[in-house]
Amino acid sequence: MDCRAASRSSHWVTRRASQLLALVLFVAACSQGETPAPAAAVDRYHAQPAYQKGGTALLADYEYPATLNPMTARTDVELRLAQLSFARLWGLDDQLRPYPDLARRVPTEQNGGVQLGGSGAMTVTIELVPGLRWSDGQPIGADDVLLGWQALQKQAGRQLPDGAALSKQSDSKLTWSFSEVYAPYLALGAELFPLPAHRLPGTSGDAFFARPDVTSGPFAPAAAVPGQRLDWLRNPHYADGRSERGAYPAGDGPFTHQAWLDGVSFRTVPSRQALLDQAQAGGADLISHLTAPDLAALRLVPGQAIAASAAERMEFLRPLGTLRDDRQLLDALSLALDREQLVHDSQAGYGKPASGPFPSALTAAGAIGGSRPDPAAARRALAGRTVTVTVLALCEDASGGLTQGSLARQWAPMGVTVRATCRPRDQFLAALQGTEPLLALYSDDPGSDPSDWAPLACPDRALQESLTVGRTSLDPAARRRAFQAAAQRWVGIRCTLPLYEPERLSQVSARLHNFAPSPGSGLGTWNAADWWLQAG
Known part of the structure; x- marks a missing residue:
């Protein structure tokens, strides 16, 4: 069945710019196994x-x-x-x-x-x-x-x-x-x-x-x-x-x-x-606060649709404790990341692989090219080490365990074992300020301007200088160049390991x-x- 025919375009006008807001409608007539087509984009x-x-x-x-x-x-x-x-x-x-x-x-x-x-x-x-x-x-x-x-x-x-x-x-x-x-x-x-x-x-x-x-x-x-x-x-x-x-x-x-x-x-x-x-x-x-694991039971509800829209949010891994300085390990983990697979495994496909530290909705930041997984290069970077890493998730995050499982499967072939754990919100936030050697599975949306993301950045001089240039220029092209340089540096020094951009999910009546x-x-x-x- 062509889901576009049932997209209620006469009932629900959607807007999005290309590469900015991807709004996908699932309607009750679409069977669970089909992939719906995106709603038409207008300017x-x-x-x-x-x-x-x-x-x-x-x-x-x-x-x-x-x-x-x-x-x-x-x-x-x-x-x-x-x-x-x-x-x-x-x-x-x-x-x-x-x-x-x-x-x-x-x-x-x-x-x-x-x-x-x-x-x-x-x-x-x-x-x-x-x-x-x-x-x-x-x-x-x-x-x-x-x-x-x-x-x-x-x-x-x-x-x-x-x-x-x-x-x-x-x-x-x-x-x-x-x-x-x-x-x-x-x-x-x-x-x-x-x-x-x-x-x-x-x-x-x-x-x-x-x-x-x-x-x-x-x-x-x-x-x-x-x-x-x-x-x-x-x-x-x-x-x-x-x-x-x-x-x-x-x-x-x-x-x-x-x-x-x-x-x-x-x-x-x-x-x-x-x-x-x-x-x-x-x-x-209108029902908000839905997550990808919820959707399997909601695709065939008569008179209802699932709206999936881009969010100014990024899911990433933040190295903590001594892991911050283990560049060999962080390089290997990053090289092995299959971000498209992460979106599939943890978000049921409702998301976008990260290509840098800034969500794609923040168009002022521009974009940098994403990287494809390279398991062979990851094994070479690890140089035969056998490592166990703790990946800490928020217990309230319904998709956290799915992400941890996907990471474990991706990293196992190069000799990295994932110890998956979770903590309640207060304990999780305390761990972010602590010295335990772990990778925190972290999601944030500090604001709609790339400068708002500066508090998440590492105290690296070149990175902070690029962020400052972006903050203090009114010229869109100059800002974009500065934030692209910041993104390249951010990713290059493994300040965080960006994973994917989750989508915001809601159920909307016809x-x-x-x-x-x-x-x-x-x-x-x-x-x-x-x-x-x-x-x-």
């Missing part, structure tokens, strides 16, 4: 018109959010749900390209929003869309942006450039100052959510963000049963300012209307198994339209204002 995001409006989309997960504060969200589900309620200065679409949201335009050198000073300093001008309002009718202004900036500065682990400052010029205009050129300002602005300054003073932030009663996103929380459910209704003021003529001078603001849905309802189930049971029953419009997952963490609801449901 940029365009929502399908909402032929029907109203209704409530049901979302399900096995984790309940501890907060709906987008500035302190620590999990994918927290950020995914928080952005139903809070809008960004500018966002990132399904191809990780910035689009204006609360800001009238994404500031660049070309549109005059970025100015470079003679001393090397950089100034970014932020202009808010006139007439924006919070869900209670109060205006959204510069004070709200400043409050969001303060929250961003306090984020745990956040590394901001020295001297970065945000100042208010008027109620709708701000200036962002940097002591040097800082190219990741685009990624930083996409992470800045203005917060309601008129509502938060004198209020416990934790209590407010458990169920915010003032929002800027397409929906506003209406009811909650802690630990079980959250319900949102359409924000009546979401289109204020956005829908006015000239709100976005370049005409590139994608959300100039009220949300098409009446609301969104989120349900938490007690366990992963319970989530799979609900997925098998087709009991929700009646939900315009679901367009983004590679970014927590960006599965970035375009929820465009979602609509087909009745029947």
